Amino acid sequence: MKSDPTKWRVRTLQLQRPEHVFFDGQVRPWEEAVLHVSTEAVVRGLNVFEGLKGHWQENGDFGWRTLERHYERMRRSARLLHIPVEFDYDAFRDACFAITAAELRPESDLYVRATLFVVEGHYGEGTVSDLVLTAYQQPQKAPQPIDVGTSTWRRSPDLSMPARIKTSTNYQIARLALLEGRGRGYDDMILLNQSGRVAEGIGACILLVRDGRVCSPPPSEGALESITLTIVAELAASLGIPFERRPIDRSELYIADELGLTGTLAEVTMISSIDDLQLSTDRPVLSALERRYRDALLGIDPHPAVEFAFVPV
Numbered sequence: 001m002k003s004d005p006t007k008w009r010v011r012t013l014q015l016q017r018p019e020h021v022f023f024d025g026q027v028r029p030w031e032e033a034v035l036h037v038s039t040e041a042v043v044r045g046l047n048v049f050e051g052l053k054g055h056w057q058e059n060g061d062f063g064w065r066t067l068e069r070h071y072e073r074m075r076r077s078a079r080l081l082h083i084p085v086e087f088d089y090d091a092f093r094d095a096c097f098a099i100t101a102a103e104l105r106p107e108s109d110l111y112v113r114a115t116l117f118v119v120e121g122h123y124g125e126g127t128v129s130d131l132v133l134t135a136y137q138q139p140q141k142a143p144q145p146i147d148v149g150t151s152t153w154r155r156s157p158d159l160s161m162p163a164r165i166k167t168s169t170n171y172q173i174a175r176l177a178l179l180e181g182r183g184r185g186y187d188d189m190i191l192l193n194q195s196g197r198v199a200e201g202i203g204a205c206i207l208l209v210r211d212g213r214v215c216s217p218p219p220s221e222g223a224l225e226s227i228t229l230t231i232v233a234e235l236a237a238s239l240g241i242p243f244e245r246r247p248i249d250r251s252e253l254y255i256a257d258e259l260g261l262t263g264t265l266a267e268v269t270m271i272s273s274i275d276d277l278q279l280s281t282d283r284p285v286l287s288a289l290e291r292r293y294r295d296a297l298l299g300i301d302p303h304p305a306v307e308f309a310f311v312p313v
């Protein structure tokens with residue numbers, strides 16, 4: 001088995017070199033977005049961030065999915081790290097629309113990484129933050145099934161580095177897990193928690209199907225408070241599919257009827273194999289969820305759980 005880098009959607013997109021960036025309050029040329037080496041953003045990797053996805057709709061509109069919920073989660077992450085947020089949702093949305101206007105192309109969807117960097121201050125004194133938005137082109141297609149492995153690295157416990165803080169430093173372990181997985185031919189990796197139960201993927205939450213029920217570990221098992229997972233739960237409810245948050249043992253991964261990942265970028269991604277054990281290609285439950293989610297994302301069959309901030313034309 002050989003990992004296919006084109007499936008690593010989040011990671012290959014970071015190799016793009018966009019023309020613009022939103023930095024210090026406005027859209028600027030990419031090369032002007034520079035942070036000093038002495039800032040806590042650089043010295044301690046101090047930031048919080050969100051991964052936003054904008055989709056072209058069937059009717060030609062372009063909308064950012066659940067933008068306000070991303071803003072609210074960013075505020076919660078910032079609060080947990082004592083980083084001030086000096087802008088309201090309207091300013092966040094306007095910044096997102098501004099980078100969209102600069103980078104949107106008719107043939108691609110967009111991913112925006114919204115990062116709040118700590119640009120002044122020292123160990124909590126005089127902390128000043130700056131919102132930076134970088135936009136990356138994304139193909140307008142559903143994710144491909146992937147082969148995943150279980151990492152020997154673990155999700156850190158809440159008392160060490162809470163998984164619910166979406167900060168770059170939390171992703172050092174994701175990077176190590178990916179490096180480990182790449183060497184073994186996997187497209188993506190699953191992190192276990194300190195108790196050896198399933199926490200989440202490195203950039204997405206787990207969907208496990210047994211006997212027609214969809215299960216995913218709760219945040220207390222080391223999963224991010226995922227926005228997409230709450231959407232999937234609502235879609236499941238409207239399709240009459242039972243959905244529960246509960247601890248998942250590692251061994252359940254190997255006897256699951258279906259396995260998938262879900263997240264803003266992952267959408268609903270099917271897992272073909274786990275630690276080299278093939279799963280069935282018959283995936284009735286996750287396929288139904290995947291179709292329903294995509295139809296809502298593209299505006300083909302809107303759902304109240306999948307709201308959009310539409311970019312003004």
Ligand code: PMP
Nearest residue numbers: 203204205224226227228263264
């Ligand atoms: N877990 C991790 C570690 C993530 O990085 C992401 C992506 N933000 C998710 C889960 C999924 O969260 P969301 O649905 O809000 O994108």
